[in-house]
Amino acid sequence: MFFSEITGHDQLKKRLVQTVREKRVSHAWLFHGPEGAGALPLAVAFAGYMLCTNRSEADACGACAGCNKTIKYIHPDLHFVFPVNKTRAIDREGVLSDDLLPEWRNFLLQNPYGRLTQWYDTIDLENKQGIIGTEESKRLAAKLSLKAFESDYKIVILWQPEKLNDQASNKLLKLFEEPPPLTIFILVSENPDQLLPTVKSRCVPVKVPRISDEDLSAVLVDKHGLDKAEAMDIIRLVSGNYQKALEMINKSEDNQYNFVHFRELMRSCFKTNIPSLIKSSEEMAALTREKQKSFLEYGLNTLRESLVLHFNSPEIAYISWKEQEFTPNFAPFVNGNNIIALSDEFSRAIQDIERNANGRIVFLDMALKLSALIKS
Secondary structure, X not given: OOHHHOOOOHHHHHHHHHHHHOOOOOOEEEEEOOOOOOHHHHHXXXXXXXXXXXXXXXXXXXXXXXXXXXXXXXXXXXXXXXXXXXXXXXXXXXXXXXXXXXXXXHHHHXXXXXXXXXXXXXXXXXXXXXXXXXXXXXXXXXXXXXXXXOOOOEEEEEEOHHHEOHHHHHHHHHHHHOOOOOEEEEEEEOOHHHOOHXXXXXXXXXXXXXXXXXXXXXXXXXXXXXXXXXXXXHHHHHOOOHHHHHHHHHOHHHHHHHHHHHHHHHHHHHHOOHHHHHHHHHHHHOOOHHHHHHHHHHXXXXXXXXXXXXXXXXXXXXXXXXXXXXXHHHHHHOOOOOHHHHHHHHHHXXXXXXXXXXXXXXXXXXXXXXXXXXXO
């Protein structure tokens, strides 16, 4: 991954390049930003720039031996740590990142903006939660005790450090306090507040904001072939999340599914049709985590558009042609008294699904609460 391949963040990329060229690279960094903003691609490009042996003033050269290995994620001085657990293929305790390195490289090559639940689906984690455990920290310490193979630097990219357990966090903290020579740690987080304060305090923070509408529009038009009107329709829904924009381009069938089932769910909630709510919850629970989350995010977006319509501001509401019959009729039931509570229920359900809660319980509980809120 090169800086030139990353959507937006031009000023941030320039600062990172300048840091390397001026030899002011700290031993620990914390790249943090919302999902789909590009914190992981930026971290990978930053590492690749340091490992390049023929850097330009703006990017890695892309032609040296270091770049040829980095773009395939096989450079011997570039190490990755990420959440893992037992899978269908590896059914034993003590699974490490190295055990799933081929799957990780393929995941990163195909979808560098990918979200955590997509990674779990890739390795078939089923209903288990990914973790970064104590053995991972021990293995990492052993690796870093060796000399670099080909570069001046040894670089560790630790994705989702909030998945570190307490023991692993403490061992990582010791590495930060006494880092091996020329070792660079790059933590990439979407929820930095969940990290130990002592870990955060030892890292140089790099805030990665959401991608601007202008930058996202340019890549959707130039790279994905959308016209400007189509691009703007997507941009209004994704709030700078490139990953979500890609999903909207590729999943028109899913969008139709979400609309139909959201409409039926809201009608059942309004009637307090318990058998229908139970049936709907069972149907949603049978979907993959990714599809469940997609449905819930669609619900949040629809609440927003409904509230806008409720306050008679259609000029700033986006609803597609298929939603024009349902959403204006639903809008009167979304108002200033219940919008926060309604949104909280969808947001809480997203968090529960990400934590592998029982889907039937999550969706039925949400549906019953939505029913009371809508009718109130």
